[in-house]
Amino acid sequence: MIGRDLELGLALERWGQAKRGxxxxxxxxxxxxIGKSRITRALIDTVSQENPARVSYQCSPYYSRSPLYPAVQHLRLAIGIEEADDDGEKLRKLQRTKGPANPLLPIFASLIDLKCYESDALAGLNPQQLRARTLDGLVDDILGAAARRPLLFVIEDIHWIDATTLELLDQCVDRIQNARVMMMVTTRPSFEHGFGGHPIVTKLALDRLGREQTTAFIEKLGGDIRLPPTIVNKIIATTDGVPLFIEELTKSVLETHQFDRVAVFEEDHARSADLDIPLTLHDSLMARLDRLQPVKEVAQMAACIGREFRQDLLGSVTRLSAVELEEALDKLVDAELVFRRGRGSDARYTFKHALVRDAAYHSMLKSVRQDIRSRLADKLGLELTVEPELVAHHIIAARRYREAAECFLQAGRAAAARSANAEAVAHSRAPWTL
Known part of the structure; x- marks a missing residue:
């Protein structure tokens, strides 16, 4: 955390207010x-020492038209649902996590499509009534958890949120005024929803780092290496205070030139060094990926899946053996370009940043991308738990437009059945706007 003490301090101050109700x-x-995720991570790490309750919603560009996608994914992760679980196992995990007598079980079961759960609580409700009951139930669940201990509710990348989840958050804002809940929402500047100008809302815009902060960041990344002023000045001028760019470009320079770990370079040494400084973040990221050949190809294929990807799904579109794929992913993790959760074929990975994923993706030939996306669509189309919207994204990237339209139509019907009218309309337009 360089140059973000004030922002983190303000967030912690708001957390203190939330703890007091x-x-x-x-x-x-x-x-x-610019560092939104880093501040959020620092907040989580700091307050986790107090053992609060926590709810995490991660919005995704692939599911911006899928009603309540972030809520459903959080529920599945909280319960511990795995791909191989049948309905009986899902129900046992749901009851164990939420309590067998929890009155909200019918709503949770509906969200994760548990066909085996029998209850009269939602019987006879029309789609609009079911939608209202579901939103009320999710807010009740948050408030119930906050009644037991303070709750940190993190919503990341809200600029990709679906309309129904946004309505849920509006309801949360209205109902948490006297509750021990802090909502931490991250967004890009293009997101203009103001939550009704509610008095409990604090808007915090992140600025770029100044020269002194950037220099301190470079020194921190260098460790024992003290880069010469000429190189530091080049990095400062090129990165323009964007933390991710500073980090990636500094690592790129250090990896490329293999400086002596304890050397202090003279100015004339720096001038004579042949330093090819990348001019953009994309160039810097690609330079780092290029030095990881043949691991770069694995990163590119993973980028076709999305910012988050499963190892087993990646394995279905690569010719590498399981051992070779594991080794390649280990190198990406060691380079801190992706993060891993779990091990083996069930492992899940996340690109360090959406811009890292984008750099890997756009470095591929369009024809290669098209082929991989087509194979991914065929693979995902066989998985019953995959939303048709995700399959449609891959199919349309593969230029299989008629099939994509069918998938979006299917997704639109599913949204309409839940009275998610905004999402249903968006699905109907999707094949022509993507």
Whole structure:
């Protein structure tokens, strides 16, 4: 955390108010790579020492038209649902996590499509009534958890949120005023929803780092290496205070030139060095990926899946053996370009930043991307738990437009059945706007 003490301090101050029963929402905005996720992570790490309750919603560009996608994914993760679980196992996990007598079980079961759960609680409700009951139930669940211990509710990348989840958050803001809940929301500046100008909302816009902060960041990344002023000045001028760019470009320079770990370079040494400084973040990221050949190809294929990807799904579109794929992913993790959760074929990975994923993706030939996306669509189309919207994204990238239209139509019907009218309309337009 360099140069973000004030922002983190303000967020922690709002957390203190929330713990006293004064519900808060902090809206953290800034351009891509400016450090929103880093501040959020620092907040989580700091308050986790107090063992609070926590709810995490991650919005996704692939599911911006899928009603309540972030809520459903959080529920599945909280319960511990795995791909191989049948309905009986899902129900056992749901009851064990939420309590067998929890009155909200019918709503949770509906969200994760548990066909085996029998209850009269939702019987006879029309789609609009079911939608209202579901939103009320999710807010009740948050307030119930906050009654037991303070709750940190993190919503990341809200600029990709679906309309129904946004309505859920509006209801949360209205109902947490006297609850021990803090909502931490991250967004890019393009997101204009103001949560009704509610008095519990604090808007916090992140600025770029100044010269002194950038220099301190470079020194921190260098460790024992003290880069010469000429190189430091080049990095400062090129990165323009964007933390992600500073980090990636500094690592790129250090990896390329293999400086002596304890050397202090003279100015004339720096002038004579042949330093090819990348001019953009994309160039810097690609330079790092190029030095990881043949691991670069694995990163590119993973980028076709999305910012988050499963190892087994990646394995279905690569010719590498399981051992070779594991080794390649280990190198990406060691380079801190992706993060891993779990091990083996069930492992899940996340690109360090959406811009890292984008750099890997756009470095591929369009024809290769098209082929991989087509194979991914065929693979995902066989998985019953995959939303048709995700399959449609891959199919349309593969230029299989008629099939994509069918998938979007299917997704639109599913949204309409839940009275998610905004999402249903968006699905109907999707094949022509993507």
């Amino acid at each position: 004064e519900g808060q929402l902090v809206l953290l905005s800034g351009e891509a790579g």
